[in-house]
Amino acid sequence: MLEFFNAFQVDLLRLVFQVVNFLVLLYLLNRFLFKPVLGRLDERSTKISKGLEDAETAARDRELARAEREAAVAEARKEANEMISRANKIATDTRNEILTEARAEAEKVSTRAREEIVGEKDKAMAEIRGQVAELALAAAGKLVRREMDDPTQRRLVEEFLAEVKPSTKPSS
Amino acid sequence: MPEEEGESLIHVAIEAEPLFDIGPLTFTNSMVGALLASVLLLLAAWYITRRSSLIPGRMQGALEMPIELMAGIISTSSSRWRSYAALILGFFLIILTANWVGLLPGVGTIGITHIDDAGHEAVIPLIRPASADLNFTLGLALIAVIMFVYWGIRANGGWGYLKELLGQPIYMAPLMFPINLISEFSRLISLSMRLFGNVFAGEVLLATMLALTTAVVFVLPLAFFVPAIFLGLELLFGLVQAMVFALLAMTYISTAIAEHHSGGHDDNHGEGDAAHADHPTAADAATA
Numbered sequence: 001m002l003e004f005f006n007a008f009q010v011d012l013l014r015l016v017f018q019v020v021n022f023l024v025l026l027y028l029l030n031r032f033l034f035k036p037v038l039g040r041l042d043e044r045s046t047k048i049s050k051g052l053e054d055a056e057t058a059a060r061d062r063e064l065a066r067a068e069r070e071a072a073v074a075e076a077r078k079e080a081n082e083m084i085s086r087a088n089k090i091a092t093d094t095r096n097e098i099l100t101e102a103r104a105e106a107e108k109v110s111t112r113a114r115e116e117i118v119g120e121k122d123k124a125m126a127e128i129r130g131q132v133a134e135l136a137l138a139a140a141g142k143l144v145r146r147e148m149d150d151p152t153q154r155r156l157v158e159e160f161l162a163e164v165k166p167s168t169k170p171s172s
Numbered sequence: 173m174p175e176e177e178g179e180s181l182i183h184v185a186i187e188a189e190p191l192f193d194i195g196p197l198t199f200t201n202s203m204v205g206a207l208l209a210s211v212l213l214l215l216a217a218w219y220i221t222r223r224s225s226l227i228p229g230r231m232q233g234a235l236e237m238p239i240e241l242m243a244g245i246i247s248t249s250s251s252r253w254r255s256y257a258a259l260i261l262g263f264f265l266i267i268l269t270a271n272w273v274g275l276l277p278g279v280g281t282i283g284i285t286h287i288d289d290a291g292h293e294a295v296i297p298l299i300r301p302a303s304a305d306l307n308f309t310l311g312l313a314l315i316a317v318i319m320f321v322y323w324g325i326r327a328n329g330g331w332g333y334l335k336e337l338l339g340q341p342i343y344m345a346p347l348m349f350p351i352n353l354i355s356e357f358s359r360l361i362s363l364s365m366r367l368f369g370n371v372f373a374g375e376v377l378l379a380t381m382l383a384l385t386t387a388v389v390f391v392l393p394l395a396f397f398v399p400a401i402f403l404g405l406e407l408l409f410g411l412v413q414a415m416v417f418a419l420l421a422m423t424y425i426s427t428a429i430a431e432h433h434s435g436g437h438d439d440n441h442g443e444g445d446a447a448h449a450d451h452p453t454a455a456d457a458a459t460a
Contacts, residue, residue: 005306007186007187008306008368009187009188009200009305010306010307010310013197013198014197014198014200014203014305015307015310015311015314016311017203018203018206018302018307019311019312021206021207022206022262022311024210025213025214025262025266026258026259026262026266028214028217029213029214029258029261029265030258030262032214032221033217033220033221033239034258034261035258036221037220037221037239037240038243038257041236041240041243
């Protein structure tokens with residue numbers, strides 16, 4: 001065993017020197033390198049994971065905002081469309097109303113005119129009938145040479161004219 | 173070409189060569205290597221922490237990367253990784269730097285001319301990679317063994333640790349106790365000899381390649397390329413060996429802590445490790 005160590009020049013003092021050297025180095029490295037570096041690694045990893053998390057939240061928020069914006073735009077568009085269609089409907093309704101009113105007015109005017117015409121015509125007819133009766137009576141009086149003014153005769157003539165009237169109407 | 177010349181060209185001493193004495197302590201070139209590695213590490217540590225920021229620059233990122241990488245591996249070993257992370261990181265960094273110091277130009281070539289008793293002239297290199305000296309690797313392995321035994325006792329109690337060594341059915345103790353004891357002890361040997369053997373072999377390989385390519389003028393142009401390939405290879409081996417040592421120490425400690433959960437199968441590790449003669453890969457270390 002000792003021979004083995006001698007072959008490799010293993011010497012207690014040298015061994016101790018190397019061990020001490022390593023232990024001193026280990027102490028210094030641990031104090032000045034490992035602790036700060038490992039701490040920084042931890043800090044970095046927590047920061048990175050936090051950053052990733054934040055980024056994820058931000059992305060989610062952005063997505064949410066986008067959806068909200070889109071919804072708002074869609075809502076606005078829908079409202080505008082509704083407004084336009086309502087306006088259109090109102091316009092059509094108003095037009096229809098005005099048209100029907102105008103048509104009714106025109107109808108009224110024309111009916112009144114027709115009624116007036118009919119009235120005028122009736123009046124004229126009555127007048128004509130009266131004059132014709134007068135003329136007929138006068139003619140008949142000239143023809144019979146006698147006065148035909150008593151009520152009985154006049155009634156007779158009027159009856160005649162009433163009979164005549166249907167036959168005269170188609171010709172008029 | 174004389175045989176002597178060839179011999180002196182490939183001269184790599186298996187032991188660290190003494191440079192001078194300080195009292196009873198003989199200062200060797202591997203101690204210079206260890207000190208150089210320590211100084212380099214401390215300089216790097218100073219550089220990192222001097223103006224550290226949360227968002228690392230290129231240099232800071234590059235220097236922090238090995239720590240980050242190892243911390244990532246260590247943190248998966250057990251829930252109490254923080255208590256031994258510094259030790260494992262220390263193993264890793266000192267071995268890595270010590271290995272890579274050997275690849276610096278001038279290391280192993282610049283030295284003191286020394287004439288030995290037989291009259292042979294030899295150059296004693298001023299700096300020798302510390303891990304090519306068994307004193308260094310044995311020292312580290314001793315620390316690793318003491319630490320995992322300490323953790324084992326701290327986690328399971330002295331009696332609990334002893335029971336682990338005695339084995340599960342108590343009547344098998346006469347057989348199991350020596351086996352377990354050897355298994356624990358063999359970790360010391362396997363850890364130290366593996367590292368020493370690999371780095372020393374690397375040194376020999378580099379010296380051999382240099383000697384082969386510079387032996388004859390005819391192949392001299394190769395001297396600019398061939399050793400470079402092996403230098404790159406040694407760069408990788410240096411990293412792998414540092415990782416293997418650190419990760420094995422980590423697994424020993426983490427299994428010592430968790431022994432009461434899954435006791436009894438860790439003696440396989442010791443034997444398995446001893447079986448690894450040459451470069452074990454990182455995958456081996458991961459399975460161990």
